[in-house]
Amino acid sequence: MILDKKLEFSDAQALPSTIGATASTVLDLQVADPNIGAGTPVWLIVSVNTSFLPTLATILVEPRDADGSGSLSLATAIMFGKTFSGSLAELQAGDILISQPLPAAVRRYMEILYTTAGSTLTAGKLDAFLSLTAPRRVTSGS
Secondary structure, three states: OOOOHHHEEEEEEEOOOOOEEEOOOOEEOOOOOOOOOOOOOOEEEEEEEEEEEOOOOEEEEEEEEEOOOOHHHHHOOOEOOOOEEEEHHHOOOOOEEEEEEOOOOOOOEEEEEEEEEOOOOOEEEEEEEEEOOOOOOOOOOO
8 A cells, every 4th residue: 555645644643641632634635525535436544553552441533524724614524424433452553443435525624533531541543544545454343
């Protein structure tokens, strides 16, 4: 799989302790109606880069999109696809949390919201990116 740095939301991003945080990057697709999901599928991949500690915590991963610019309009955006919600005890480095093609109706700005609960994290990082290639390994529950 070849990755484009400009299509990464998170590159080994540490997660917040017990609050929500957006991915390191908000992607701007440059046009209001990019029609990115039509034709060859573009895949959204969210995977575990580094295993999490402690494992008592839970995580919610929500991909979102918006028409407007800036984080204020993204905060009110609706999510456009599948979320992942689960226990960190089940996740290991390399596991894939979300693997889905983008819908054709995705809007101009895209972000990912990460929310953890249950315990303060001391280790663990995620990767999130767009790719033309679907991953080979998917974690159950996603």
